Amino acid sequence: SQQGEEDPQALSIQEGENATMNCSYKTSINNLQWYRQNSGRGLVHLILIRSNEREKHSGRLRVTLDTSKKSSSLLITASRAADTASYFCATDRKTGGFKTIFGAGTRLFVKA
Amino acid sequence: NAGVTQTPKFQVLKTGQSMTLQCAQDMNHNSMYWYRQDPGMGLRLIYYSASEGTTDKGEVPNGYNVSRLNKREFSLRLESAAPSQTSVYFCASSAATRSSYEQYFGPGTRLTVT
Numbered sequence: 001s002q003q004g005e006e007d008p009q010a011l012s013i014q015e016g017e018n019a020t021m022n023c024s025y026k027t028s029i030n031n032l033q034w035y036r037q038n039s040g041r042g043l044v045h046l047i048l049i050r051s052n053e054r055e056k057h058s059g060r061l062r063v064t065l066d067t068s069k070k071s072s073s074l075l076i077t078a079s080r081a082a083d084t085a086s087y088f089c090a091t092d093r094k095t096g097g098f099k100t101i102f103g104a105g106t107r108l109f110v111k112a
Numbered sequence: 113n114a115g116v117t118q119t120p121k122f123q124v125l126k127t128g129q130s131m132t133l134q135c136a137q138d139m140n141h142n143s144m145y146w147y148r149q150d151p152g153m154g155l156r157l158i159y160y161s162a163s164e165g166t167t168d169k170g171e172v173p174n175g176y177n178v179s180r181l182n183k184r185e186f187s188l189r190l191e192s193a194a195p196s197q198t199s200v201y202f203c204a205s206s207a208a209t210r211s212s213y214e215q216y217f218g219p220g221t222r223l224t225v226t
Contacts, residue, residue: 004154029211030210030211030212031211031212033211033214040220041219041220042116042202042204042217042218042219042220043155043202043204043215043217044217045214045215045216048212048214050212088154088155090211091211092211099157099170099171100157100211100215101154101157101171102147102154102155102156103154104152104153104154105154
């Protein structure tokens with residue numbers, strides 16, 4: 001079973017709008033990362049948030065982490081057509097050895 | 113820097129054939145990974161190598177073997193391909209396996225087994 005699960009599975013918005021994607025996970029984590037995948041390409045790292053952090057910003061990206069609810073959100077502000085991609089959260093486990101687990105992703109489509 | 117490179121980009125195999133997917137990184141990373149991605153799904157870890165000389169099974173290792181040839185190169189071998197192995201395969205690398213390090217991905221190999 002997957003540690004991280006994103007929702008929604010797909011999201012379609014107009015250019016200029018904000019896009020919010022959520023990730024829920026099951027067990028305690030050390031870190032949570034968000035990646036982007038453009039169609040047919042490999043994943044690209046966007047941002048990492050540690051378990052003792054609540055919010056992080058990087059350009060138009062804002063990530064929050066709520067460890068009590070075991071969830072994270074990725075907000076993309078003022079979206080652009082170039083933001084069209086799939087977005088994945090990747091989580092780990094505090095115990096049980098190394099294992100970074102990717103969710104199934106949210107497919108974001110930004111209409112120009 | 114080329115980052116992470118993979119060959120080939122595309123491959124079609126018949127059931128029972130074998131092949132090796134090649135991966136190389138030029139970032140002097142210690143850790144390397146092989147994932148598969150099936151339609152509409154996230155990545156599933158096949159094997160990883162925490163450092164040169166070590167390899168470990170991931171989530172879905174059956175039907176695959178790996179070799180960490182040196183610090184730069186990590187290959188994935190399918191000994192007897194099956195249609196269930198039709199997928200896109202990604203190689204990745206990171207400075208270390210700890211989850212505080214980001215992974216860098218190659219462009220992928222699209223494999224079809226008929």
